[in-house]
Amino acid sequence: MNIETIASIVHTANKEYCQSIGDYSQPDWEFAPEWQKDSARKGVKFIIDNPDATPEDSHKSWLAQKEQDGWSYGPVKDVIGKKHPCFVPYNELPKEQKVKDYLFSSIVKTLSQFI
Numbered sequence: 001m002n003i004e005t006i007a008s009i010v011h012t013a014n015k016e017y018c019q020s021i022g023d024y025s026q027p028d029w030e031f032a033p034e035w036q037k038d039s040a041r042k043g044v045k046f047i048i049d050n051p052d053a054t055p056e057d058s059h060k061s062w063l064a065q066k067e068q069d070g071w072s073y074g075p076v077k078d079v080i081g082k083k084h085p086c087f088v089p090y091n092e093l094p095k096e097q098k099v100k101d102y103l104f105s106s107i108v109k110t111l112s113q114f115i
Contacts, residue, residue, distance in 0.1 A: 066084060072084075073085070
């Protein structure tokens with residue numbers, strides 16, 4: 001088990017969760033753009049490096065990385081314009097989006113035991 005493997009697993013879980021709430025925009029790992037894979041890898045690394053991090057901490061880290069990469073808030077995800085509806089403080093996220101952070105964090109913490 002390594003960061004790449006965990007990132008692909010957590011990406012797939014995220015994709016499946018998104019589909020369960022009606023969002024079919026997430027590609028399979030093999031077809032995901034490099035920026036999306038890199039975001040997953042960085043999220044995995046953050047949680048491994050900070051095992052006591054909460055889902056809110058994970059979101060803050062994601063938000064900081066997105067900001068560094070030039071992203072900002074937009075009501076609809078726009079990859080070309082680098083806009084994202086989750087580019088808000090954690091407490092402003094809809095419940096469905098908070099669930100994604102919990103799932104991501106839980107999966108990474110579970111699988112990182114096997115590194």
